[in-house]
Amino acid sequence: xxxxxxxxxxxxxxxxxxxxxxEVAVAVTSEIITGNFTPGTTLxxxxxxxATFGVSRPVIREAIKLVxxxxxxxVRAGEGTTVLPREGWNLLDPDVLRIAxxxxxxxxxxxxVINMRAELEISMMRRAAPKLTDAHYAAMDExxxxxxxxxxxxxxxxxxxxFHAVLYRASGNEIARTIVLLLIAETRxxxxxxxxxxxxxxxxxxxxxxxxxxxxxxxxxxAAAALGQHITTQWMVDRSHC
Numbered sequence: 746x747x748x749x750x751x752x753x754x755x756x757x758x759x760x761x762x763x764x765x766x767x768e769v770a771v772a773v774t775s776e777i778i779t780g781n782f783t784p785g786t787t788l789x790x791x792x793x794x795x796a797t798f799g800v801s802r803p804v805i806r807e808a809i810k811l812v813x814x815x816x817x818x819x820v821r822a823g824e825g826t827t828v829l830p831r832e833g834w835n836l837l838d839p840d841v842l843r844i845a846x847x848x849x850x851x852x853x854x855x856x857x858v859i860n861m862r863a864e865l866e867i868s869m870m871r872r873a874a875p876k877l878t879d880a881h882y883a884a885m886d887e888x889x890x891x892x893x894x895x896x897x898x899x900x901x902x903x904x905x906x907x908f909h910a911v912l913y914r915a916s917g918n919e920i921a922r923t924i925v926l927l928l929i930a931e932t933r934x935x936x937x938x939x940x941x942x943x944x945x946x947x948x949x950x951x952x953x954x955x956x957x958x959x960x961x962x963x964x965x966x967x968a969a970a971a972l973g974q975h976i977t978t979q980w981m982v983d984r985s986h987c
Contacts, residue, residue, distance in 0.1 A: 769798050769808035771840050777828055778816050778844045787825040788818065815841050837924070839931050846935045855935070861974040862928045865908065865921045867969045872955075873915035874965045885911050885957050892950040901946045908953055941979060949979050 768868050773794075776782050788794065795806045809826055816825045820848040836842050846854050888911075891904040906929070913922040914919075941949065952975035959968035 746888035763799075765800050765804045766807035767811065769794075769800060769804060770811035771844075772798070773808060773812050774797075774815070774817060774840055775844050778814075779848050780843070782828045783908070784828050784830045786828050788828065790825065798801045817841070837927065839927060841959050842927075842931045843934050845907065846931070855932075858928050858932060859977055862925055862932075865925050866912070866976060867973055869918050869925075870912050870960075870972055871965060871969060872918055873912045874960060874968070877916075877960060880916055881911055882961060889950055890955055892953070894944055897944050898943070899944060901941075905949065906947060923954050945979065949975060952978075 773782075773788070782788060789797070791802050791805050794803055794809075798805070809818065809820060813820055813826075815835040817830060820826050833873070834841055834845075836845060842858070846858065849855070851966070854926045885908055888904045890906040892901055892908070895901055909925075913925065916922070952971060956968050956971045956975065959965075960969060974977055
């Protein structure tokens with residue numbers, strides 16, 4: 746297989762002093778996910794990859810190990826590095842998930858990610874509901890006030906994240922919390938999703954206030970439905986033209 750011109754030697758890669766192997770791994774991962782290297786084919790040999798990226802063999806070997814750990818390739822002596830089918834990819838790796846979401850035209854993966862986030866957050870909220878104290882509600886109310894009064898993007902983002910985190914912590918479900926935080930981080934880095942505008946945060950905050958009001962009234966089922974609608978409504982917006 747010929748090396749794609751897009752993978753020609755990059756000064757950005759060649760000149761970075763730290764974690765070159767990860768940079769190369771991300772580049773190779775992107776080539777596989779975008780289809781430049783298809784399942785069943787083999788990657789170029791080490792000397793060709795060294796020339797492409799302007800790095801040493803140890804860097805290439807470490808990079809390929811990282812790609813292999815994520816299920817994109819299989820390395821076998823005498824066979825080279827074979828590209829594997831998508832079914833085996835680790836889509837919970839941040840780089841794999843981000844690149845796959847950016848690349849996919851149908852946005853099916855985007856929808857799956859957002860729906861999973863909604864399901865996990867609803868599960869955590871149900872688990873947290875009986876444990877919520879006056880202190881939890883006071884913290885949420887304070888964060889809602891910040892979102893209503895601020896116009897600064899970072900402040901809004903942090904307050905929104907912390908609002909949801911109050912429920913995560915109260916649930917005590919560390920696995921769900923870890924997965925949700927990964928999904929949030931990577932969806933925010935996808936170009937067509939991006940970060941909501943201050944106006945969108947305002948709309949979202951009205952949903953936040955409804956969720957909190959329902960929880961305070963013990964109407965957990967309605968709060969769960971409102972939370973699911975809030976997440977899918979906010980994150981299924983295409984902001985690529987904004």
